[in-house]
Amino acid sequence: MNLVLHDYWRSSAAYRVRIALNLKGLDYAQISHDLRKGAQRDPAYVALNPLGRVPMLDADGLMLTQSLAIIEWLEETHPKPPLLPGTANERAIVRAMAQLVACDIHPLNNLAVLQTLRRRFDADEEAVNAWIAHWIAQGFGALETMIARHGGTFAFGEAPTMADCCVVPQLYSARRFGVDLRKFPRIVAVGEACAALHTFDAADPARQPDADP
Amino acid sequence: MNLVLHDYWRSSAAYRVRIALNLKGLDYAQISHDLRKGAQRDPAYVALNPLGRVPMLDADGLMLTQSLAIIEWLEETHPKPPLLPGTANERAIVRAMAQLVACDIHPLNNLAVLQTLRRRFDADEEAVNAWIAHWIAQGFGALETMIARHGGTFAFGEAPTMADCCVVPQLYSARRFGVDLRKFPRIVAVGEACAALHTFDAADPARQPDADP
Incomplete structure (x- = not known):
């Protein structure tokens, strides 16, 4: 699976997803959007992610948004090691x-x-x-x-x-x-x-x- | 299962949980905390729910907080009808x-x-x-x-x-x-x-x- 994280180094929500990807042992590429310059409002990006925020995870062309929804998706598609407990x-x-x-x-x-x-x-x-x-x-x-x-x-x-x-x-x-x-x-x-x-x-x-x- | 929702009529987050409980067909009692009067900061309530917010769902003494975490718990413990799709x-x-x-x-x-x-x-x-x-x-x-x-x-x-x-x-x-x-x-x-x-x-x-x- 080809994973590309639309990212910004100082974004707290993107940082969450970077941690989760690393805990799952998944390799990913990064595309940075400089939030200080408003790069996340670029029309080409907003066409993919209507809210114009980071993170967005491009998983083989599936565009996943919202950090906790992305982490739940990672948990479901790559269960090991688990990021949620057993009960x-x-x-x-x-x-x-x-x-x-x-x-x-x-x-x-x-x-x-x-x-x-x-x-x-x-x-x-x-x-x-x-x-x-x-x-x-x-x-x-x-x-x-x-x-x-x-x-x-x-x-x-x-x-x-x-x-x-x-x-x-x-x-x-x-x-x-x-x-x-x-x-x-x-x-x-x-x-x-x-x-x-x-x-x-x-x-x-x-x-x-x-x-x- | 005995369900008690710590609630307030106008709380948007509590309203989410009321809908989910109704969709799941679950009966529940309600305890109201008047947010306009700061009732949610009452020490007896904060002892149960440290952030002092509504909703909190008391499920047989298990104190569940955060509306979406509560709805995920309802989904896992009462899967029918599903509130999340199949894939x-x-x-x-x-x-x-x-x-x-x-x-x-x-x-x-x-x-x-x-x-x-x-x-x-x-x-x-x-x-x-x-x-x-x-x-x-x-x-x-x-x-x-x-x-x-x-x-x-x-x-x-x-x-x-x-x-x-x-x-x-x-x-x-x-x-x-x-x-x-x-x-x-x-x-x-x-x-x-x-x-x-x-x-x-x-x-x-x-x-x-x-x-x-």
Whole structure:
């Protein structure tokens, strides 16, 4: 199967999919769309991906969008190693952790939203950073509790899951925006366990071919 | 199985789960948390659901959070009738439609975000409504194209899916906030097809016991 990831090094959602592809041991090519220049709104790309966002995974011409839908598809088509645990009840917890990041934290601090805050509300950098820190701290507070209840070395148990695919990119963003992480020692420990794995390290924004020097 | 939905009539995410429970033919009790009064931040509730949001589904004491994780759990534990289509490629499309609503539209117009815009950026009602309309129009533009490609009577094909569970509550919000829907005839048609079904109609905010008179 020929896999091409439409990507951007600093996109948190694309970073999730890079981790998942690496955990599945799948080779993929990358096409970068520079979000700072609005390249994702190029008509040729929007014709394939109507929302004009990254990531999109081109799998033999099938155009897959939305990071968690892509990861579920990878899980169904390449079951080993699993990124979801073995029972429905456990899978519900892992998916809830992933969606806590993907629905309740990340959408409020992606680039398009921050640009809109600046444009519509004349928000300065201090106000934008406070906005980001507010949503990350609120979400991370809940995530820290979930990891205390269900986590081990990783966000859920002793092997990486879809939850870690979301937590690690969100932790990268939190650090980038200078969010105080001292209240979230379990999230930080999960991040360290993941960073020690080649699969996560190779997905790191700084390791991508389109990263700023 | 004893199902109790922690709910609020106007919550878009809770509305998704009500539809899914009805489509699965499952009986459930409801406990309302008045989001306008901040009831979801009550410590007894937060002890069960660390993020302090609705919905949460109590399934024989298992506390399930995040609307799409709950719907995936319902799909796995009560497979009939299916809310996801039969192939991995088709499921990826339905999940992408659901996540387009749940990750790219709804998080930007939920009550907590609108309250924060007012508080932090002194946004007046006109500015808040323009913010809401911006994100709904952007997301609905992409969704309209996806329905053109993959839809039929419903958002995907000829039977209700997880996508419709998300589209219908978002359409309700769009109307509530006065968003111009003339550019989205396919979304509106899907909404009409769904509204004709008892399963969707019974989940409508106005039909809930905690709705404003």
